[in-house]
Amino acid sequence: MSSYPPSGPPPTTTLRQRLADLRGPAVPPRPLDARAIAALAANPGCRRRALLDGAGVDKNALASALGSPAAFGQSQFAIVRGNSFEAKVKGDGGAELLRLVHEHLGTGAAEPPGPGALVPDLTAAGPEGRAARTALALREATAAGAWTLLDHPMLALEVAGTPAYLEPDAVVVHPDGRWTVVEIKSFPLLDGAADPAKVGAAARQAAVYVLALEKTAAKVPDAEVGHTVLLVCPKDFSNQPAAAPVDIRRERAVTRRQLRRLTGVEELAAALPEGLGFDPARPAEELAEAVAAVPAAYAPECLAACELAFHCRERARAADEVSALGRSVxxxxxxxxxxxxxxxxxxxxxxxxxxxxxxxxxxxxxxxxxxxxxxxxx
Incomplete structure (x- = not known):
């Protein structure tokens, strides 16, 4: 893949039907999110994940059908806690969130944003409509030169030849035309610092959003996407929001380079023998045959990022592959x-x-x- 515009032409009817056949006739496509794209970019040599993600296959259901269910993911309690904290941060028209952005990244702005900052309505039909509405709101906010909060905007990015629609927690437009990605997480900032592993994961996720924003910004006069994102977390052991700027230039460069290396999903689908598919309703033997037909690049790091990791690890060990010992080995x-x-x-x-x-x-x-x-x- 040589490039990835923010919104490319949709897959052809033939390819769309082929991908639907791979998922199963009654299985809706599972949309890609920034976390999945970041994990995919971290292992661009894995054609198996590129095809399954590009086709919208539910890898969690597939892993369960293969007898190797995934053992990671957020608990329901963590999800509820995260949603509650995000609602608190964005309350009162996003006044507290905008205050944090101004405090940490508001260089050059004479006035801090108040409750009267712009919060445009991004409602539209379908992800394509929401992405178009977001692009229009970004253009209008930049031209207005006022603090603007985009709550859960929709961004588009082409991955392995297919469009993916992404939804960051927030994007803030500064009066000077800068666009800042805001990541709201439920893990704490203790004495101004957070768990480095969790911050790294958030930075890789934010880098995907930044790449999607950059293509839109290229068409908007005076717009610039900031390469420092704002991480908003609970302060210490309270529920009060605190923030820390995170420079994601390294993560952005790595993710951009890795996305360019991904093989197109159309090429991967064409190489798969006819009759094979990933419908979880199929017998486990047929699913195992279909999965084995697509080359994988297993590494122990996959255990924290891919639902099929346990299945791939089992097969790598059975084949005596040294990749099961780690990429460095x-x-x-x-x-x-x-x-x-x-x-x-x-x-x-x-x-x-x-x-x-x-x-x-x-x-x-x-x-x-x-x-x-x-x-x-x-």
Whole structure:
């Protein structure tokens, strides 16, 4: 995929029907969100996920039908708590949220936004209509030169050849024409800092929103998308909102590069044998055959980001793939793709001229010497 405009032409009728056949006749498409796109961009070599996400397959239902259900996701309590906190942050016309944006990112604005800031109505029919309404609201807010809060706008981004519609928590338009993405999370800011892993995940998610906004901003005079997003979380152990700016330039660059590397869903669908599909109502044997027909790129990191991770891990282990040990190990072993090959090379079966085999043999000798020394001390 060479480029990804914010809204491209819809898939052709033939491709749309093909993707519907892959999902199953009675299965509605599962829309991509920013979290899924960020996870997909983190593993662009996984054609399996690219096809399933592009076709709108419900990977959670598919994993359950395969006998390897996913074991991650937010609890219902966490979802309710998050929704309650977001409502508090956006209350009173978003006055508190806009105050936080002005406090942390309002450089150059003489007046802080008040309750009278603009909050345009983004209601429209369907995701395409909402995306068009959001683009119009962004254009009008930039031309007006006033603080504007877009509550749950709809953005469009093409991923692997198919359009995805994304819904950030909020986008704020500054009087100077800057657009700021706001991420509202329910994990706490303790003494002004949050869990680095959670902040990193939020930054990768926000980078997807920024990429989608940039294409819209390119068509709006005086508009600029800020590469610093605002993370809003509860302060310490209270329910009071606090905020921290997060620079996502690195995450944006990585996500943009990885999205360019994704293989188009049309090409992936064309390579799948006729008759195979991912309808969870099919027998498990047929589903396993269909999933196996699409190459995967499993790594342990998938366990925290993909519903099919347990199934892929089981198959990777059964095939003795070194990828099950992690991307770093896979990269170090080069042409050695199975654990058996690596062990054989460490035992001396590999050519001494092969640097990978030589390194494994040296590591095996050092391990043997260390075990021998430990036994002598005992």
């Amino acid at each position: 896979r990269g170090e072993l080069g042409a050695l793709t199975t654990v058996e090959q690596a062990l054989a090379a460490a035992a001396g079966a590999g050519s001494p001229e092969d640097p990978t085999a030589a390194a494994l043999q040296r590591a095996a000798r050092l391990r043997a010497e260390a075990l021998e020394a430990s036994a002598c001390r005992c």
